[in-house]
Amino acid sequence: MSTTSPAVPSTTTPAPDPAAVPAPRRPGGVRVLLRTWAWGWLAAAQLVGDLLLAGPYLVIAGLLVGGVSSIAALGVGIPLTALALLMAFGVGSFERLRVQAFTGVVIEPPPGPAGPQTWWRRYLLDGRPWRATAHLTVIALWGLLVGTLTLVLLCVSLAFAALPLYSAALPDGSIALPWGARLAPHLGLFAAGVFGLVVLPLVARGAVGVDVHLAQSLLGRSRREQVQVLAERVETLQVSRAGTVDSVELERRRIERDLHDGPQQRLVAIAMDLGMAKEKLDSDPAGARELVEKAHVSAKEAITEMRQVARGIHPPILTDRGLDAALSALAARSPVPVTVRVEPGPRPGPTIEAIAYFCVSELLTNVAKHSRARTASVDVTRHGPTLVVRVTDDGVGGVDAARGTGLVGLRQRVAAVDGTIDVSSPDGGPTVVSVFLPEPRSTS
Secondary structure, three states, X not given: XXXXXXXXXXXXXXXXXXXXXXXXXXXXXXXXXXXHHHHHHHHHHHHHHHHHHHXXXXXXXXXXXXXXXXOOOOOOHHHHHHHHHHHHHHHHHHHHHHHHHHHOOOOOOOXXXXXOOOHHHHHHOOHHHHHHHHHHHHHHHHHHHHHHHHHHHHHHHHHHHOHHHHHHHOHHHOEEOOOOOEEOXXXXXXXXXXXXXXXXXXXXXXXXXXXXXXXXXXXXXXHHHHHHHHHHHHHHHHHHHHHHHHHHHHHHHHHHHHHHHXXXXXXXXXXXXXXXXXXXXXXXXXXXXXXXXXXXXHHHHHHHHHHHHHHHHOOHHHHHHOHHHHHHHHHHOOOOOEXXXXXXXXXXXXXXXXXXXXXXXXXXXXXXXXXXXXXXXXXXXXXXOXXXXXXXXXXXXXXXXXXXXXXXXXXXXXXXXXXXXXXXXXXXXXEEEEEEEEOXXXXX
16 A cells, blocks of 8 residues: 655745845945045145145255365365265155155165265265155145145134134234235135034045155155065075975974984884794794784884974974974974073964974084083074074184084075074184064965
8 A cells, every 4th residue: 555645845945046146345435435534634734744844855955065066175075975975864764764654555665786885976976865855845846735735724714613612702803814804704715614624634634645746756666676676585585495395404404314213114123023922932932922012012112203303394293282382392202401582472373483493403402412502592583573583602612604513404494484693603602693573474
């Protein structure tokens, strides 16, 4: 007898209609406009600053013109010109900081001349002071124009917007204008003042682009200098990439050698002992038991050696508890007494942490093998975004980084993250090796 089961309603969820799916919310235009308006006041302050600094800047420009004009009088013209260029160079550094503070635009300074320079070449033939002089001259003239307009519009807008607060105290109930006329207060003036306060920061935000463009053109790096810096950067990356590949290959060979010379040989011996114990199990139980006990001891030693090899790659304690605990464990195994001090702070990234641990491990190994030191110390601090690892020992010193002391491999590994190593090791000691590891900037 057949039975028919009742129909079960389908639980399949229909595909959503793309038109019905709400689009992701974007920042509102009003919020962006308010943020732009708020930052616009800094732009207005930058333009007013151009006006206030126009006088001193024109004095420096006039001093340079006077020095160049009297260059024939060697006793006066050249020192005067050098002084003006030196002042202009300092003003250029100040202007880069001012633009960054009021607009948020970072302007990289142009590179200096290659090689040592005499004082007269440094102050008279270097293009950077001359470009800084051109900048302060143009920005002074620009500041006289736009800074005056900004300051006048700001004062007038504030006066009109605050008119309801003091209109009753006005003499004769009217506003005296500079050219002698008088203006009766009314609602239109108040509206004009409020409109000016609303629009002025937005206009200043656009006008300050001239300041940024002038600073980038005259105080920043030229297109040729930017290309040169990028080319040097690419060359550095190529060298560091090749060094990183070589370092990783050497590390792989070391691991293979450690595994072959240690755990692999013990595992072979364990297999042989267990094979002989199997053959003697019936005829010589006592001998078989002895071989099994020997294999058991060898297995424990192989496990210990495997842990040591793994610890040299990336110890679990580094992942679980961080650099402080990992370095303390590393110092506890060192034959030389080691003091570890790790500055409290945010935990570095996994790559930086692993490189710092590897560097300390190699440096403490060198201390134990070559330095004849009685004590050593490891200090981990932070200088801004850079992690600084410093290993110090009281040994005999005389470390030469170019002669197989193990620092070449460390330099290659550190260079992969744009880090550097500084070695101070005079004869007789002490030896101080400082490793600088910059943290990468977050792109979020």
